[in-house]
Amino acid sequence: MSYPIYTVDAFTDKVFGGNPAACCPLKKFLPTATMQQLAMENNLSETAFFVKNPDSSYNLKWFTPEVEMDLAGHPTLASAFVIFTELGHDSDTINFHTKSGVLTVIKKGDTLEMNFPARMPEACTIPEDLLKGLSIKPAQVLRSRDYFVVYNSQEEVEQIVPDFNYLDKLDTLGIIITAKGNASDFVCRFLVPNSVIGEDPVTGSAHASLIPYWAKELNKTDMTSIQLSARKGHLWCGSRGDRVTIAGKATLYMKGEYFL
Numbered sequence: 001m002s003y004p005i006y007t008v009d010a011f012t013d014k015v016f017g018g019n020p021a022a023c024c025p026l027k028k029f030l031p032t033a034t035m036q037q038l039a040m041e042n043n044l045s046e047t048a049f050f051v052k053n054p055d056s057s058y059n060l061k062w063f064t065p066e067v068e069m070d071l072a073g074h075p076t077l078a079s080a081f082v083i084f085t086e087l088g089h090d091s092d093t094i095n096f097h098t099k100s101g102v103l104t105v106i107k108k109g110d111t112l113e114m115n116f117p118a119r120m121p122e123a124c125t126i127p128e129d130l131l132k133g134l135s136i137k138p139a140q141v142l143r144s145r146d147y148f149v150v151y152n153s154q155e156e157v158e159q160i161v162p163d164f165n166y167l168d169k170l171d172t173l174g175i176i177i178t179a180k181g182n183a184s185d186f187v188c189r190f191l192v193p194n195s196v197i198g199e200d201p202v203t204g205s206a207h208a209s210l211i212p213y214w215a216k217e218l219n220k221t222d223m224t225s226i227q228l229s230a231r232k233g234h235l236w237c238g239s240r241g242d243r244v245t246i247a248g249k250a251t252l253y254m255k256g257e258y259f260l
Helices: 030-041 075-086 130-134 155-159 205-218
Strands: 002-011 018-028 047-052 059-065 093-098 101-109 110-118 140-143 147-150 175-180 186-192 198-200 222-227 235-242 242-246 250-259
Touching: 002 075, 018 030, 018 075, 030 047, 030 059, 047 075, 059 075, 075 093, 075 101, 075 110, 075 250, 110 205, 110 235, 147 205, 155 175, 155 186, 175 205, 186 205, 205 222, 205 235, 205 242
Parallel strands: 018 047, 059 093, 147 175, 186 222
Antiparallel strands: 002 018, 002 250, 047 059, 093 101, 101 110, 110 242, 140 147, 175 186, 186 198, 222 235, 235 242
16 A cells, blocks of 8 residues: 655755654554654654544654654644645644644744643753763753753854763763854754764754743743754744743655555
8 A cells, every 4th residue: 555755844944954754644543563664764853643533633643763752843843734735724723632642733824833841851960971972061951851951152052072972871862952042042952862863953842841941041931942953943932831832934845655
């Protein structure tokens, strides 16, 4: 059988920017092992699979090449983009049922705004391997789902060279590196130990921690973020109590089909 697939660059308005995600509409979910194999075959940081419900909401799952995720931003944005632009969704709101509850995406012109649970980073024990794995000493280390590493300037964030010989020893999904931005409220990078990804181009789920932290630090509820990967990502962020809004643009790179 053949199934449709789309590749969308998320958090950008141009092809080859932002973060590419594979998006796979289905009538019903394939076996988990098969979806994991497809994500490995696609070899992108994440592949999304979604199934439409009778009420026009969707069930959504995310896979990296290695594991199923509990929360993922850029493939959610990419999936919403496909549903709005390719699949003829007839309202400006999509509700996704996920492992992290119901996630809403609202279409606002050419921008898509996601509503995610906030994950405020907290004090933690700092592993020696984390410090050894970062070429510049951080000003602060916290943790939510991921280690959350704060620096004094954007330049330090840009200059960090990760050493995965040490970072691969950590028990964590990812490492968020962040500082105040020069042309945005804050900047970030996202490292992924023990993964073929290495460094993720743009990470929506990391902003579930970045937004509440910087909202408190900057005393602001609406902010802008730039993820400083080679592909760059631009995000509009809002702190809404125990929720955050994460908005960005997206563009279609490819559509086709795969065969099982």
